[in-house]
Amino acid sequence: MNRVHQSSLLSLTLAAALGCTAAQAGECQITSFALKRMCFNQAETDYWETLSFCFNQDQTSLNECRSEARATFFEESAFCDEQTEARNDLCEATDDGPYVPAIDxxxxxxxxxxxxxxxxxxxxxxxxxxxxxxxxxxxxxxxxxxxxxxxxxxxxxxxxxxxxxxxxxxxxxxxxxxxxxxxxxxxxxxxxxxxxxxxxxxxxxxxxxxxxxxxxxxxxxxxxxxxxxxxxxxxxxxxxxxxxxxxxxxxxxxxxxxxxxxxxxxxxxxxxxxxxxxxxxxxxxxxxxxxxxxxxxxxxxxxxxxxx
The missing domain is CATH 2.40.360 (YmcC-like fold)
Incomplete structure (x- = not known):
């Protein structure tokens, strides 16, 4: 599969995840969604990394550690949503196409x-x-x-x-x-x-x-x-x-x-x-x-x- 085909397929996949067609979802909005997934993945990685530390504590500390890890995960996930909303607002205020300024x-x-x-x-x-x-x-x-x-x-x-x-x-x-x-x-x-x-x-x-x-x-x-x-x-x-x-x-x-x-x-x-x-x-x-x-x-x- 060539790179152009791969890129088109990826864009269609992301557009589908956004709940719209490729024609409706500009590259700016698709980029926003990709960054949202990256943000969520990082929050999840941080969560599991913290849990790996929690599991090596006594029961009382374990429960408290797990509770804090969950709270942090939900807080970071909410922040990912806020960033995505801000990016989408910027997409609407500018061109929703790819940002590639012509530099001569x-x-x-x-x-x-x-x-x-x-x-x-x-x-x-x-x-x-x-x-x-x-x-x-x-x-x-x-x-x-x-x-x-x-x-x-x-x-x-x-x-x-x-x-x-x-x-x-x-x-x-x-x-x-x-x-x-x-x-x-x-x-x-x-x-x-x-x-x-x-x-x-x-x-x-x-x-x-x-x-x-x-x-x-x-x-x-x-x-x-x-x-x-x-x-x-x-x-x-x-x-x-x-x-x-x-x-x-x-x-x-x-x-x-x-x-x-x-x-x-x-x-x-x-x-x-x-x-x-x-x-x-x-x-x-x-x-x-x-x-x-x-x-x-x-x-x-x-x-x-x-x-x-």
Missing amino acids: PEQFLSPDEAAADPNPFFPLIIGRQYTYVGIEETVVVTITEDTREIRGIECTAVRDTVTDEEGNVVEDTIDWYAQDQMGNVWYFGELSQNYEDGYLENLDGSFTADDEAQPGIIMPAAPVVGQVFRQEFKPGEAEDAGEVLALNGSASTPAADCGSGCLVTRDFTPLEPDHLETKYYAPGIGFILEVDDETGERLELVDLQDPS
Whole structure:
């Protein structure tokens, strides 16, 4: 059986499991179902792994351990359902077909060209540095002169360093961006180093737009209210998306005030369905304010330094 036939057969099988025909179930929805099965399988694996530990305890501890294992399994399964619902909502808001953006290196600007004619809401000006302060963290974002070629495109490296109240580095990330000729700013991946007590803990969140992942648009050239766009796509690992809420928002921070000219977006990810962030972008400056929708916590731009 050739690969095309196998792929078609698998799609039909998944569509049948979804309770609809292949024509009714787009690739996005089928992907959502596949990830749901993966999530359930992981929850089941965790359950049986815990039970293997439970069975080697005394009777009292065994009963308590089994009860906790069941409760955790049902909780994780419910979370799988929440993720699936969020993914399906995103499918409805975007194209339900396969997410395979057309990437042509000839249609992208070089880092120097992007710096000379930047997207007003996400200017990749080499040497510019932003400092943001939240309740328990400080974030310094530097647009470096370093580049990396990804898919034949020379991407600008942007360093994002997060420190806690004591000045300890908790996250040190390199993001890779490129601007196309239309003015869209694309996100081609990141190397995210996460620290715990001064030691590198993991690289969670890292991805590169390669054969297993797709780039996304971090900032559209001409945002339209209601527009929903994928910012990245590596199923199960990188699924951030954004929605344009307003073009005339108001926001003020210690280092910027956009009056009533802010672009307002809502950032979300099906991986964390309950986590929503509202972001404000000032023309010519870029990102100036983030508000956590649940807690109201703010991350504010407090300093902006341009290259001399």
